Amino acid sequence: MNFLWLSCTLALFNLGLTAAVAREVAPGDWPGFGRDAAEQHYSPLADINESTIGRLNLAWYFDIPGTVLATSSPVAANGVLYFTTGYSVIRAVDGATGRLLWTYDPRVSKVAGKRMRAAWGSRGLAYAFDGRRGSVYLATHDGRLIALDAGNGRPRWIVQTLEQGDSRYITGAPRVFNGTVIIGHGGADFGPVRGYVTAYNATTGKRIWRFHTVPGDPAKGFENAAMAMAAKTWTGEWWKFGGGGTVWNAITYDPEFDAIYIGTGNGQPWNWKIRSPQGGDNLFLCSIVALDAKSGRYKWHYQTNPAESWDYNAAMDIELATLTIDGRARKVLMQAPKNGFFYVIDRSNGKLISAEKITKVTWAERIDLTSGRPIEAQGIRYENGSAIIWPGSAGAHNWHPMAFSPQTGLVYIPTINLPGVYDDSAIDRRHWQSSKQMQASFGVNIPSGDIPLNAGNSFLQAWDPISQRQIWQVPNPGLFNGGVMATAGNLVFQGQPDGRFNAYAADSGKALWGFDAQVGVLGAPISYLAKGRQYVAVLAGMGSGAAMLGSPAQQFGWDARSQKRRVLVFTLDGQASLPTKLNRLPEEPLTDTDYVANPEQEKRGDAAYSTRCHICHGIAGIAAGSAPDLRRSPLLLNSDGFRDVIQHGTRVGLGMPRYENLMPQDIDDIRQFLRGRNRASGDAAKGVATNLTP
Ligand code: HEC
Structure with missing residues (x-):
C-alpha cells in the first residue's frame, strides 16, 4: 500500500468534502437566519467597532406597509437585503440605498382559505448561492415552501409541506445546506398535531426525507426504529392528541458531523397526565434530536424536559462552537430553551457536558450530569392544585435568538424572568380532547387576568458557556426583549420593546450607543457589506409574543395600526434621520354609556377570548401591537x-383570522367581556391595569 498516495487522496477528498459541505460564507454576507451553519448570530465584520461606534448613524430606512408582524431577521447576499414581514411578503432592497428591487407576495390568506390559523407571521428566510443567481427560500403560514429566483423574485418551485386538513402552520425560517432545504412547522398549542421536519432538494423541490418527532398510532406501524423506541416512552392513546413536538424554530446544520439538529416543542396537550396517563418520558418532546443530514435517520437525542408539562419548548436556537473544556477541544452545541437552564452538549454523541440556571428557576434543583436528567422540585406537576413556577410558558428565553462571539467566547442571551401559574383542577382529564377549532388546547388552565407591571423583568446577559456563569447583565424594559447579534468589533446589538436599539461592548457590557427607533424593536439584527461598506440592519415593529403580555407590554404605548414598522439600516457617518415622531393612539376609553354589566356573561366571554383572541389582541384585552386594542373598538357597539x-x-x-365555528352567543359574550374591560380601563390610570391578579 502506498501510504503517500493514500494520504494525498484523503487530503483531496477532505478538501472536496469541505467545499461541498460547508461553502464558506463571505464575511460580508448573512445568508441564513443565524448567518452561517453555526447559527451564532455573529458577524466577522469589524469596521463598526468599539472605537468607531460613535459615528454610527442611520443610513436609510424602509417603511413597511400594513398592520403586519415585523419581528423577523433579514438575510443579505452580494449587497442585497431580503426580508419577510407579515404573512411571508418578501422584499429585496439594495443594501446600500434601500431602493426596492422586487416584492413577492405569496397571497397567504387567499391560498390558505380555511387553513388560515390563529398564529403570527413569518420569522425569517434563507438564501442559497446555488450557482445560478441565487435562491431565496421562504415558508408560508399555509405550509408552502417556495424557492424564488433571488434576481427577480419569481418562484422557481413551490411545494406544500403540510398534510390535508390538519392544524399545522409555518412561521419559522427554512435552512439550506448542501443542496438541501429543510423546514418544520408549528401548531401543537391549538390542535391534534404530530411534529415533523421535511428535507427537499433545493434545486427541484423534490422531497428527500421526513422525520417525525413523536410516535404515531402503533396500529399503523412505526416509520422507523427511532419511532418504535420513542413509543416505549408513551402510554395511553397519545396519538389521538397528535402528541406535539413541533419543530417551529430551531434547525441547525452541522457540516462537521453532516448532521441536522432539531429543537422540538411542547406536548399536545401540555398536560402530561392527559397525554400519557400511565407515565413515560414522551420522546422526543422538548428535545434536541440529531439526524443524519443525508438520510434524515436518527443519530442521538437529548431531552431537556422528560414528561414535559409546562410548554417548556426546546425549540430555541441551537448554536455550534468548539470550546476548550478541561483542556480538551470539544465540538459542542449550545441552547437556552424555555426552561431556564443553559445546556452545553457534545455534538459527537449528544452527551450533556454542563447545564446551569441562567435566571430564577424553581421547577428543578439542578440537572444531574451523569444521567442528564433534571432533579425536579416537588409539586411542579400541579398535582396539588395551582402551581406557580419560574419560568412560565413565555420561557426564560424565547425564540428571539441569542448570539455567540468566538472572539469573547461568550453567549449573549435575551432573558425573561417571569413565572407561570398552572392548574388543571377543573379539567376533566379522562374525557379531554384536543381542540379542532383554533383555540388554545393546553389541558391546563392559564389564568386570564391582566399581568401586573411588576410580575417579572427582562435583561440581556453575557454568559460564559465554559464556566457556566454570568459575566455581565444589563436590564431591558418590560418583560420581553429583542434578538441579539454579536460582531467582531467587540459589539453586541439588541433592540428593546420601548423603542431603543442599543449596542454594548461585548466583553464588558458597557453601553456604547443607542438609537430611538420610535417603536419596539424585537427582530434580531444582522450585519453585511454593500459596496464595501459595513451596515447593520434590524426590523422595527412591536408584535408576536412580546405584544401579548397585557399591561407590561402595553406600557410603551405601541398601537397595531399607528405604529410605523420599518427596516432600519445603519452605517458609519450615515446621513439619514427618521421623520418626526408619530403620535401614539389616545388612551381614552371608548364612550359606551349604555353598557349594563352582566358578570356571568363577561366571565363566559373572558373564557372564550382568553383561549382564542389573546395571542394577538393581548391578555385581558390589553393589546400592544400585534392587533388593535379591542377595548377601544367602535365595533363593540355594533353587534x-x-x-x-x-x-x-x-x-x-x-391578518384577522376567521372563526366560523364560534356561535353568535359566544361572540356576543366576547363583545360584552370587552365592553366590561373598556369600562375597567376607563377607571384606571393610563396604561396601568386594574385587575392585578397574576
Ligand atoms: C392571529 C392574530 C389574531 C387573532 C388570533 C385574532 N385577531 Fe382580531 N384582528 C387581528 C388583526 C391583525 C386585526 C386588524 C385587522 C385590520 O387591520 O382591520 C384584527 C381586528 C379585529 C377586529 C376589528 C377591530 C376594529 O376596531 O376594527 C375585531 C372585532 C377582532 N379582531 C376580534 C377578534 C376576536 C373576537 C378574536 C378571537 C375570537 C380575534 N380577533 C382573534 C388579528 C387577530
Whole structure:
C-alpha cells in the first residue's frame, strides 16, 4: 500500500468534502437566519467597532406597509437585503440605498382559505448561492415552501409541506445546506398535531426525507426504529392528541458531523397526565434530536424536559462552537430553551457536558450530569392544585435568538424572568380532547387576568458557556426583549420593546450607543457589506409574543395600526434621520354609556377570548401591537359588525383570522367581556391595569 498516495487522496477528498459541505460564507454576507451553519448570530465584520461606534448613524430606512408582524431577521447576499414581514411578503432592497428591487407576495390568506390559523407571521428566510443567481427560500403560514429566483423574485418551485386538513402552520425560517432545504412547522398549542421536519432538494423541490418527532398510532406501524423506541416512552392513546413536538424554530446544520439538529416543542396537550396517563418520558418532546443530514435517520437525542408539562419548548436556537473544556477541544452545541437552564452538549454523541440556571428557576434543583436528567422540585406537576413556577410558558428565553462571539467566547442571551401559574383542577382529564377549532388546547388552565407591571423583568446577559456563569447583565424594559447579534468589533446589538436599539461592548457590557427607533424593536439584527461598506440592519415593529403580555407590554404605548414598522439600516457617518415622531393612539376609553354589566356573561366571554383572541389582541384585552386594542373598538357597539369580522372573515386579508365555528352567543359574550374591560380601563390610570391578579 502506498501510504503517500493514500494520504494525498484523503487530503483531496477532505478538501472536496469541505467545499461541498460547508461553502464558506463571505464575511460580508448573512445568508441564513443565524448567518452561517453555526447559527451564532455573529458577524466577522469589524469596521463598526468599539472605537468607531460613535459615528454610527442611520443610513436609510424602509417603511413597511400594513398592520403586519415585523419581528423577523433579514438575510443579505452580494449587497442585497431580503426580508419577510407579515404573512411571508418578501422584499429585496439594495443594501446600500434601500431602493426596492422586487416584492413577492405569496397571497397567504387567499391560498390558505380555511387553513388560515390563529398564529403570527413569518420569522425569517434563507438564501442559497446555488450557482445560478441565487435562491431565496421562504415558508408560508399555509405550509408552502417556495424557492424564488433571488434576481427577480419569481418562484422557481413551490411545494406544500403540510398534510390535508390538519392544524399545522409555518412561521419559522427554512435552512439550506448542501443542496438541501429543510423546514418544520408549528401548531401543537391549538390542535391534534404530530411534529415533523421535511428535507427537499433545493434545486427541484423534490422531497428527500421526513422525520417525525413523536410516535404515531402503533396500529399503523412505526416509520422507523427511532419511532418504535420513542413509543416505549408513551402510554395511553397519545396519538389521538397528535402528541406535539413541533419543530417551529430551531434547525441547525452541522457540516462537521453532516448532521441536522432539531429543537422540538411542547406536548399536545401540555398536560402530561392527559397525554400519557400511565407515565413515560414522551420522546422526543422538548428535545434536541440529531439526524443524519443525508438520510434524515436518527443519530442521538437529548431531552431537556422528560414528561414535559409546562410548554417548556426546546425549540430555541441551537448554536455550534468548539470550546476548550478541561483542556480538551470539544465540538459542542449550545441552547437556552424555555426552561431556564443553559445546556452545553457534545455534538459527537449528544452527551450533556454542563447545564446551569441562567435566571430564577424553581421547577428543578439542578440537572444531574451523569444521567442528564433534571432533579425536579416537588409539586411542579400541579398535582396539588395551582402551581406557580419560574419560568412560565413565555420561557426564560424565547425564540428571539441569542448570539455567540468566538472572539469573547461568550453567549449573549435575551432573558425573561417571569413565572407561570398552572392548574388543571377543573379539567376533566379522562374525557379531554384536543381542540379542532383554533383555540388554545393546553389541558391546563392559564389564568386570564391582566399581568401586573411588576410580575417579572427582562435583561440581556453575557454568559460564559465554559464556566457556566454570568459575566455581565444589563436590564431591558418590560418583560420581553429583542434578538441579539454579536460582531467582531467587540459589539453586541439588541433592540428593546420601548423603542431603543442599543449596542454594548461585548466583553464588558458597557453601553456604547443607542438609537430611538420610535417603536419596539424585537427582530434580531444582522450585519453585511454593500459596496464595501459595513451596515447593520434590524426590523422595527412591536408584535408576536412580546405584544401579548397585557399591561407590561402595553406600557410603551405601541398601537397595531399607528405604529410605523420599518427596516432600519445603519452605517458609519450615515446621513439619514427618521421623520418626526408619530403620535401614539389616545388612551381614552371608548364612550359606551349604555353598557349594563352582566358578570356571568363577561366571565363566559373572558373564557372564550382568553383561549382564542389573546395571542394577538393581548391578555385581558390589553393589546400592544400585534392587533388593535379591542377595548377601544367602535365595533363593540355594533353587534352585527363585530360578528361579521369574526365569523365571516371580512378582515382575513389583514391578518384577522376567521372563526366560523364560534356561535353568535359566544361572540356576543366576547363583545360584552370587552365592553366590561373598556369600562375597567376607563377607571384606571393610563396604561396601568386594574385587575392585578397574576
Ligand atoms: C392571529 C392574530 C389574531 C387573532 C388570533 C385574532 N385577531 Fe382580531 N384582528 C387581528 C388583526 C391583525 C386585526 C386588524 C385587522 C385590520 O387591520 O382591520 C384584527 C381586528 C379585529 C377586529 C376589528 C377591530 C376594529 O376596531 O376594527 C375585531 C372585532 C377582532 N379582531 C376580534 C377578534 C376576536 C373576537 C378574536 C378571537 C375570537 C380575534 N380577533 C382573534 C388579528 C387577530
